Amino acid sequence: MTRVWRGLTPWLFLLVPLAFLITFTYAPIVNMLAYSFTDWDGLSPELRYTGIGNYTELFTRPDLFEVFWVSGYYLAASVVQIAVALYFATILSFDVRFRNLFKGVLFFPYLINGVAIGFVFLYFFQDGGTLDSVLALLGVHSDHAWLGTPVSANVSLAGVSVWRYTGLNFVLFLGAIQSIPGELYEAAELDGAGRWHQFRHIIAPGIRPVLSLSVILSVSGSLSVFEIPYIMTGGATGTETFVIQTVKLAFQFNKTGLASAAAVVLLLIILLVTWIQRRLVPDDKVDLV
Amino acid sequence: MTRRAVARTLVYLSLIAASVVVLLPLVVVLLTSLKTEQETSNDTGALSLPHDLLNFRNYVTAFHDGRMLSAFGNTAFILVVSVGGTVLIGSMTAYAIDRFTFRLKKPVVALFLIAALVPGVTTQVATFRIVTSFGLFDTRWAPIALYMGTDIVSIYIFLQFVRSIPVSLDESARLDGANAFTIYWRIIFPLLKPAIATVVIVKGIAVYNDFYIPFLYMPNQDLGVISTSLFRFKGPFGAHWETISAGAILVILPTLVVFLCLQRYIYNGFTRGATR
Numbered sequence: 001m002t003r004v005w006r007g008l009t010p011w012l013f014l015l016v017p018l019a020f021l022i023t024f025t026y027a028p029i030v031n032m033l034a035y036s037f038t039d040w041d042g043l044s045p046e047l048r049y050t051g052i053g054n055y056t057e058l059f060t061r062p063d064l065f066e067v068f069w070v071s072g073y074y075l076a077a078s079v080v081q082i083a084v085a086l087y088f089a090t091i092l093s094f095d096v097r098f099r100n101l102f103k104g105v106l107f108f109p110y111l112i113n114g115v116a117i118g119f120v121f122l123y124f125f126q127d128g129g130t131l132d133s134v135l136a137l138l139g140v141h142s143d144h145a146w147l148g149t150p151v152s153a154n155v156s157l158a159g160v161s162v163w164r165y166t167g168l169n170f171v172l173f174l175g176a177i178q179s180i181p182g183e184l185y186e187a188a189e190l191d192g193a194g195r196w197h198q199f200r201h202i203i204a205p206g207i208r209p210v211l212s213l214s215v216i217l218s219v220s221g222s223l224s225v226f227e228i229p230y231i232m233t234g235g236a237t238g239t240e241t242f243v244i245q246t247v248k249l250a251f252q253f254n255k256t257g258l259a260s261a262a263a264v265v266l267l268l269i270i271l272l273v274t275w276i277q278r279r280l281v282p283d284d285k286v287d288l289v
Numbered sequence: 290m291t292r293r294a295v296a297r298t299l300v301y302l303s304l305i306a307a308s309v310v311v312l313l314p315l316v317v318v319l320l321t322s323l324k325t326e327q328e329t330s331n332d333t334g335a336l337s338l339p340h341d342l343l344n345f346r347n348y349v350t351a352f353h354d355g356r357m358l359s360a361f362g363n364t365a366f367i368l369v370v371s372v373g374g375t376v377l378i379g380s381m382t383a384y385a386i387d388r389f390t391f392r393l394k395k396p397v398v399a400l401f402l403i404a405a406l407v408p409g410v411t412t413q414v415a416t417f418r419i420v421t422s423f424g425l426f427d428t429r430w431a432p433i434a435l436y437m438g439t440d441i442v443s444i445y446i447f448l449q450f451v452r453s454i455p456v457s458l459d460e461s462a463r464l465d466g467a468n469a470f471t472i473y474w475r476i477i478f479p480l481l482k483p484a485i486a487t488v489v490i491v492k493g494i495a496v497y498n499d500f501y502i503p504f505l506y507m508p509n510q511d512l513g514v515i516s517t518s519l520f521r522f523k524g525p526f527g528a529h530w531e532t533i534s535a536g537a538i539l540v541i542l543p544t545l546v547v548f549l550c551l552q553r554y555i556y557n558g559f560t561r562g563a564t565r
Contacts, residue, residue: 025412105312108311112541115500115519115537119534123318130313134313172559175556243410256414
């Protein structure tokens with residue numbers, strides 16, 4: 001009797017967590033796969049099997065596939081973001097006056113509500129808004145509608161994304177740099193190594209795991225951008241991203257089948273990227289048991 | 290100037306430039322929130338100072354007409370329940386996985402592990418149907434269930450901590466006749482305080498700022514959380530930048546206060562949360 005009880009104990013602890021996990025993560029994935037082969041509208045009681053029809057539609061209709069190119073802007077932005085974060089993490093890990101103040105200022109945007117950021121930057125890019133006023137102050141009088149053309153709108157939105165997320169990368173890098181033992185720098189300084197050499201030979205190898213984590217977060221983040229463009233432009237003027245399109249397909253046009261296929265494609269791409277990254281940079285910290 | 294001095298100057302210049310880039314958009318919105326409707330429409334430029342620096346009328350409008358009070362209430366309710374639930378679920382899972390050997394342990398762990406790779410946004414189309422079938426759609430329980438059910442990072446954080454608690458503590462308690470629940474509740478849980486702080490902070494900020502889930506699952510105006518209520522400003526306040534700005538500042542302010550009070554823990558939380 002006690003043996004049976006003992007065998008059951010871990011399951012009593014795991015019952016609720018597993019129920020949540022299966023209901024809200026695994027069941028949706030299975031359902032989504034099933035929907036993606038149908039033309040279901042999300043409402044009618046019957047769904048018709050259409051084979052790979054949704055997938056061919058997705059890859060052959062240029063207007064549906066176009067949204068992937070928008071991710072390119074955000075991908076480029078994340079390169080800038082990682083470079084900037086790395087630069088500031090490096091200089092702020094050495095002795096700098098007002099260090100904590102600068103740290104706080106750089107990190108704070110990451111904590112701000114996305115809708116608030118959207119509004120702040122809608123005003124920023126407005127005609128006669130913050131950006132135009134600053135440029136006027138510098139003697140540049142621009143009559144540019146920043147969110148008016150697809151290229152400039154996407155560049156502006158990607159810029160907002162850099163503003164918002166650099167802080168997270170910065171703090172992750174800073175944490176990694178500070179976990180490098182201080183003696184290493186002292187030894188390097190005795191050997192006459194300058195800052196650049198210290199960065200190249202001590203810091204860069206020390207933060208490799210975090211760097212690769214940031215790269216993968218950036219790639220999957222760039223593919224699943226939603227908030228900022230949805231709030232600021234609603235996906236107008238060529239700023240529609242993959243997730244905005246999927247949400248619109250599913251919840252506005254009731255094309256649940258097609259939206260599911262789109263989501264499956266996105267999920268597969270992200271899993272592929274993760275897998276490649278794990279291959280390239282094996283991370284031994286990841287195993288759970 | 291020596292080379293070193295030049296380098297130092299450049300470092301400070303870059304830091305100041307970055308601070309301006311970060312702060313300027315926020316400061317301008319703060320200034321705008323203090324202007325009158327006339328001042329914003331007169332087109333005196335975004336950088337001009339408001340006449341009356343203590344003009345809080347827009348805040349009253351935003352707070353009242355934007356239904357911010359009910360928004361903060363809804364957010365607080367969802368925040369407390371889902372963060373509490375996440376702490377319980379995460380620590381129970383970590384305890385069960387670390388302290389017991391049982392059949393199917395490996396597959397169970399794998400289930401949690403693989404789930405961490407699936408970004409929530411991708412499965413929303415199907416999750417939506419499941420939430421609806423439970424009758425949770427357009428209730429506060431929809432986001433609560435989703436926040437509690439899909440947080441793998443907190444399980445990682447708890448697991449790291451449970452591992453660092455010596456097993457001998459459990460064993461001596463067991464000799465005194467304590468059962469698994471007493472051990473979890475009386476010994477493990479209180480020792481998890483640092484991990485709980487981390488999870489509360491990281492999860493709390495995520496829930497406070499989330500837009501996607503409440504937007505999809507709670508269209509009802511009465512159920513607006515701060516994100517969705519602020520988003521609704523776009524309609525009625527359209528071009529009233531002074532009101533929209535006041536709303537944005539109202540939403541940012543609590544974050545700023547919490548950040549200033551808990552700085553150190555917040556940095557640690559994010560470093561720990563993301564790198565596990």
